[in-house]
Amino acid sequence: MTGTFTWRMLATVLGGESLVIFFGALLARGMPGGDGVSSSADRWFVPMGVLAAVTLVTAGLVRRRWGAVLGLVLQVLVLASALVVPHMALVGAVFGGLYLVCLYKGREVDASMAARSADAGDATTRG
Numbered sequence: 278m279t280g281t282f283t284w285r286m287l288a289t290v291l292g293g294e295s296l297v298i299f300f301g302a303l304l305a306r307g308m309p310g311g312d313g314v315s316s317s318a319d320r321w322f323v324p325m326g327v328l329a330a331v332t333l334v335t336a337g338l339v340r341r342r343w344g345a346v347l348g349l350v351l352q353v354l355v356l357a358s359a360l361v362v363p364h365m366a367l368v369g370a371v372f373g374g375l376y377l378v379c380l381y382k383g384r385e386v387d388a389s390m391a392a393r394s395a396d397a398g399d400a401t402t403r404g
Contacts, residue, residue, distance in 0.1 A: 280387025284339045286379035291336035291348055294372040298329040298355060298365075305362045321361045328354055345380065352376055 302325030332351050338344030356369035 280384065280390070282386045282390065283380065283383030284345075286383045287339040287345060287348055287376065288336040290372060290375045290379055291332050291339065291351070294355070294368070294376075295329045295333040295336065297368050297372070298325060298332055298358070301358065301362050301365050301368060302326045302329060304364070308362070325358060325361070328358065348376060 302322050305325055306319055306322035308321075328351070332355075335344060335347050335351055339348055352369065352373040355365060355372065359366035359369060
C-alpha cells in the first residue's frame with residue numbers, strides 16, 4: 278500500500294496525464310488517414326480515448342499497490358501511443374518521468390512523515 282503523500286502525488290500526475298492523452302486522441306482523430314478517409318483516422322480516437330479514461334480511473338486506484346503498478350503499465354502504453362501520434366512520445370517521457378519521481382520521492386516523504394510521527398508519539402509517552 279502506498280502512503281498518503283505518494284498516492285496523492287501519483288493521482289495528480291495521472292489526472293493531468295489523462296487530459297493530455299485525451300487531447301492526443303483528438304489530435305489522432307484529426308490526422309488524415311493513409312487513404313485520406315477520416316474513418317481510418319477515427320479508429321485511433323477510441324483506443325486513445327479509452328486510454329485516457331483508464332488513466333483517469335487509475336488515478337483513483339493508486340492507493341492500492343496494484344494501482345500504482347497499473348499506473349506504470351499505463352506509462353508504457355502512453356509511450357506506445359507514439360506510434361500513432363508521434364508527439365505522444367514527449368508526453369509519455371514527461372509524465373512517465375514525473376510518475377517515477379513522484380513514486381520515489383513520495384515514498385521518501387511518507388517514510389519521513391512516519392518517522393516524525395513515531396518520534397512525536399515517543400515524546401508524548403515520555404513526557
